[in-house]
Amino acid sequence: MSDTIFGKILRGEIPCHRVYEDDLVLAFLDIFPLSKGHTLVIPKRAVATLDQLDDDSAAALGRVLPRIARAVLAASGARNFNVLQNNGEGAHQAVHHVHFHIIPKFDDGRGLGIKWQPGKLDNAEGATLAAAIAGRLA
Numbered sequence: 001m002s003d004t005i006f007g008k009i010l011r012g013e014i015p016c017h018r019v020y021e022d023d024l025v026l027a028f029l030d031i032f033p034l035s036k037g038h039t040l041v042i043p044k045r046a047v048a049t050l051d052q053l054d055d056d057s058a059a060a061l062g063r064v065l066p067r068i069a070r071a072v073l074a075a076s077g078a079r080n081f082n083v084l085q086n087n088g089e090g091a092h093q094a095v096h097h098v099h100f101h102i103i104p105k106f107d108d109g110r111g112l113g114i115k116w117q118p119g120k121l122d123n124a125e126g127a128t129l130a131a132a133i134a135g136r137l138a
Contacts, residue, residue: 002046002096002097004046004095004096004097005095006040006042006046006095006099007046009026010026010042010044010046016028016029016031017029019039019071019072020041020064020067020068020071022064023044024043024044024045024056024057024060024061025041025042025043025044025057025060025064026041026042026044027039027040027041027042027064027068028040030101033103034101034103034110034111034112035076035078035104035105035106035111036076036077036078036104036106036110037072037073037076037102037104038101038102038103038104039068039072039101040099040100040101040102041061041064041065041099041100042097042098042099043057043061044057045057046097047097048087048097049087049088049096049098050085050098051087053098065083065102068102069081069083069102072102073104076104078104078106078111079107080105080106081102081104081105081111082101082102082105082112083101083102083103084100084101084112085098085099085100085101
């Protein structure tokens, strides 16, 4: 078990407001929420980034994220939400234990703010990159 704050929560060393738990996943309220109902969903397996996660833990997260999101929306009264997941310090990851944020977004602006800066994918570069990614999956 990691020595991150999430590891300490999983070991019971730090309390949390649990909203869901099973053998592989724990969900609890964020203590520094961006909006009412901001919930963290973590695997019990202690790995830093999503690419290090085993298939069973990944599948368990995928199964419960929609269900927890529905519950957060119903309890918070929000109609919209973001699911945020960061990997590595350069991508704004502050706790080095895989975690997903379910962040309700309210009409008054409370919630996650995002500034999207899209580029344009060159067709030839896209074909080469897609083939390289697909080749790594085989």
